[in-house]
Amino acid sequence: METAKKRILTGNKAMAEAIALEMERDPSVFVLGEDIGNYGGIFGSTQGLIEKFGAQRVLDTPISETAFIGAAIGAAAEGMRPVAELMFVDFFGVCMDQIYNHMAKIPYMSGGNVRLPMVLMTAVGGGYNDAAQHSQTLYATFGHMPGMKVVAPSTPYDLKGMMISAIRDDNPVLFMFHKSLQGLGWMEQLDVSAEHVPEEAYTVPLDKAKVVREGKDVTIVGVQMMTHYAVEAAERLAKEGIEAEVIDLRSIAPIDKDTILQSVKKTHRLFVVDEDYKSYGMTAEVTAIVAEEVFYDLEAPPRRLANPDVPIPYSRPLEDFVIPNVDRIFEQVKALMDEE
Amino acid sequence: MATFEEKQPAVSMEKLKWMYEQMVKSRYYEDQMVEVYTEGKAPVFNIGAGPVPGEMHLSTGQEPAAVGICVHLTKDDTVTAPHRPHHHAIAKGVDLKKMTAEIFGKETGLGKGKGGHMHLFDPDVKFSCGGIVAAGIPHAAGAALASKMQGRDWVAVAFIGEGAANAGAFHESLNLAALWNLPLIVVVEDNSYGISVPKASSTAVASNDLRAAAYGISGAYVKGNDPIAMYKASEEAVARARAGQGPTIIEIETHRYLGHFQGDPELYRDKAEVPGLRQLDPILKLRNMLLEAEQVSEKEIEKIEKQAKKKVDEAYQFARDSKYPEPESALKDVFTS
Numbered sequence: 023m024e025t026a027k028k029r030i031l032t033g034n035k036a037m038a039e040a041i042a043l044e045m046e047r048d049p050s051v052f053v054l055g056e057d058i059g060n061y062g063g064i065f066g067s068t069q070g071l072i073e074k075f076g077a078q079r080v081l082d083t084p085i086s087e088t089a090f091i092g093a094a095i096g097a098a099a100e101g102m103r104p105v106a107e108l109m110f111v112d113f114f115g116v117c118m119d120q121i122y123n124h125m126a127k128i129p130y131m132s133g134g135n136v137r138l139p140m141v142l143m144t145a146v147g148g149g150y151n152d153a154a155q156h157s158q159t160l161y162a163t164f165g166h167m168p169g170m171k172v173v174a175p176s177t178p179y180d181l182k183g184m185m186i187s188a189i190r191d192d193n194p195v196l197f198m199f200h201k202s203l204q205g206l207g208w209m210e211q212l213d214v215s216a217e218h219v220p221e222e223a224y225t226v227p228l229d230k231a232k233v234v235r236e237g238k239d240v241t242i243v244g245v246q247m248m249t250h251y252a253v254e255a256a257e258r259l260a261k262e263g264i265e266a267e268v269i270d271l272r273s274i275a276p277i278d279k280d281t282i283l284q285s286v287k288k289t290h291r292l293f294v295v296d297e298d299y300k301s302y303g304m305t306a307e308v309t310a311i312v313a314e315e316v317f318y319d320l321e322a323p324p325r326r327l328a329n330p331d332v333p334i335p336y337s338r339p340l341e342d343f344v345i346p347n348v349d350r351i352f353e354q355v356k357a358l359m360d361e362e
Numbered sequence: 363m364a365t366f367e368e369k370q371p372a373v374s375m376e377k378l379k380w381m382y383e384q385m386v387k388s389r390y391y392e393d394q395m396v397e398v399y400t401e402g403k404a405p406v407f408n409i410g411a412g413p414v415p416g417e418m419h420l421s422t423g424q425e426p427a428a429v430g431i432c433v434h435l436t437k438d439d440t441v442t443a444p445h446r447p448h449h450h451a452i453a454k455g456v457d458l459k460k461m462t463a464e465i466f467g468k469e470t471g472l473g474k475g476k477g478g479h480m481h482l483f484d485p486d487v488k489f490s491c492g493g494i495v496a497a498g499i500p501h502a503a504g505a506a507l508a509s510k511m512q513g514r515d516w517v518a519v520a521f522i523g524e525g526a527a528n529a530g531a532f533h534e535s536l537n538l539a540a541l542w543n544l545p546l547i548v549v550v551e552d553n554s555y556g557i558s559v560p561k562a563s564s565t566a567v568a569s570n571d572l573r574a575a576a577y578g579i580s581g582a583y584v585k586g587n588d589p590i591a592m593y594k595a596s597e598e599a600v601a602r603a604r605a606g607q608g609p610t611i612i613e614i615e616t617h618r619y620l621g622h623f624q625g626d627p628e629l630y631r632d633k634a635e636v637p638g639l640r641q642l643d644p645i646l647k648l649r650n651m652l653l654e655a656e657q658v659s660e661k662e663i664e665k666i667e668k669q670a671k672k673k674v675d676e677a678y679q680f681a682r683d684s685k686y687p688e689p690e691s692a693l694k695d696v697f698t699s
């Protein structure tokens with residue numbers, strides 16, 4: 023039916039649906055984390071699961087991240103497929119040993135003999151004045167450590183498809199969802215946080231970036247909110263005769279070099295924008311890849327825009343200063359175009 | 363003065379009046395915050411809008427936990443608080459104007475607008491708080507260690523919620539404090555929930571004072587959200603700590619009247635629960651008790667209440683009148699100079 027085809031889902035409903043489909047399909051899939059039962063997840067990514075699958079497979083945990091993420095690792099090693107939620111990525115500090123030294127390394131240290139088919143999903147992002155301990159993205163912190171697939175989908179369609187891929191993957195996947203793209207009723211409502219999502223299960227690869235806007239003059243690489251801002255900036259740039267190609271990275275690790283390099287070979291200019299800290303970050307990585315591989319294709323030095331290496335401040339004018347926005351992308355891409 | 367349970371007097375009238383005043387101040391502070399927080403967020407709630415954006419965790423109903431122990435503290439004692447810090451800050455004597463300005467994100471705030479409601483630091487009265495559950499406990503243990511190393515009789519109090527008692531930091535810090543015999547008191551505010559999860563679904567023991575046995579230290583449980591029973595348990599714990607006799611866990615049964623944060627749909631609890639809890643309100647009970655003791659007149663109580671509210675009103679006015687920081691100041695203070 024026509025109406026069924028146009029079913030619109032928010033980001034969080036798309037995620038919850040993905041998990042539900044996999045739980046139906048595979049009895050080894052279970053979910054654990056704080057407030058993921060009756061509350062449905064603070065950001066709604068587990069809505070309806072406890073009603074459908076019961077408290078045996080949807081486990082509210084104590085505030086004991088080391089214990090429950092470590093337990094997810096232990097259960098995964100036994101062939102279960104846990105989906106654990108770390109409520110905010112900022113809380114990684116209390117459980118990073120489990121993530122960095124165990125989840126990411128056990129498959130390798132065992133010579134591939136131990137599999138950890140688990141998903142660790144976590145909320146990222148700022149822009150709503152939640153300050154230094156609740157606003158980070160930390161894409162690079164996780165992308166830096168080998169042994170985890172790190173994804174950061176930007177649309178409801180990708181949230182669903184990549185969640186299904188993540189659950190089916192035999193490796194640990196760190197699944198970052200952006201709070202602002204969940205379509206939450208209590209945050210600013212963004213059009214991009216809801217779209218048509220097919221009802222059936224489908225997969226989206228965990229290692230492919232996506233060209234979300236084609237252009238010939240400059241390549242803009244971003245992820246999650248910065249992708250959406252880049253598209254907005256690109257529409258404004260188009261009015262000034264600049265056609266920007268926008269790449270939604272989607273996967274932080276492994277990073278899809280080909281899509282980036284193909285684009286830069288065409289546009290000859292690179293602009294990278296990131297909500298994360300600048301130093302040693304995603305913007306540095308993308309720029310380095312381009313410099314290493316297609317340096318002589320560049321017509322101007324690459325430019326990057328990211329958090330200027332400060333903790334995210336609370337006050338609105340301060341946070342606005344720190345997190346990249348459409349205006350700044352627009353201005354800085356224009357400046358990049360003016361360079362010889 | 364008797365606890366709500368017992369009958370014989372034990373607390374001086376001055377201290378009772380101080381506790382009453384702080385509780386009224388704290389309650390009124392949070393009542394005002396409910397209003398201010400709603401500004402700019404209606405008819406459509408948007409967490410990032412209005413003069414006070416971001417998450418907002420209010421302590422309405424939990425005042426006894428803070429005043430019952432802070433009444434025994436001085437400026438030299440340390441307090442660390444969690445994400446729900448206003449009642450502790452008020453009871454510890456944090457500069458109310460600067461605190462409110464911080465919550466409004468103004469340059470006159472405690473952290474020049476960088477911290478916000480979950481990250482208040484007032485070194486003048488040795489107060490701090492933070493947004494990571496249980497993280498303040500080791501900091502308090504460290505303050506207690508410093509006190510001991512410096513040969514002081516200063517103590518440190520870490521306030522946490524009952525949910526935080528399941529974090530590794532709780533257990534590691536208490537073992538450390540017990541091992542080193544530190545003047546640390548951990549006050550666990552048992553408001554029945556960690557966000558939506560009831561205590562019984564998160565905690566393997568009925569109450570957290572029982573966990574004191576695991577570290578060979580003292581534990582106490584205060585029932586009925588009772589500021590006077592809290593006073594007594596704290597009096598002992600603080601005296602023990604000052605005398606170099608080690609740490610204590612005090613758990614107090616308290617009540618969270620509002621959502622976990624403002625905007626919480628609270629689908630995890632019965633709609634009748636909070637009205638029932640409000641019937642047991644500790645501020646009202648203490649007020650009646652003060653009057654019944656016949657040492658304080660209705661008029662004097664009204665004066666205390668008026669004074670407390672005036673201070674709060676002035677703090678909010680100061681915050682509103684203050685300027686926002688310059689955007690570029692975001693780049694400052696990464697390192698201290």
Ligand SMILES: Cc1ncc(C[n+]2csc(CCOP(=O)(O)OP(=O)(O)O)c2C)c(N)n1
Binds near residue numbers: 553
């Ligand atoms: C390490 C960590 N995990 C999770 C959270 C999210 N969180 C914030 S408050 C809270 C519940 C705390 O419950 P409790 O300790 O009982 O304090 P209450 O909110 O009831 O005052 C949770 C899970 C956090 N801030 N830090």
Ligand SMILES: [Mg+2]
Binds near residue numbers: 551554557
């Ligand atoms: Mg609690």
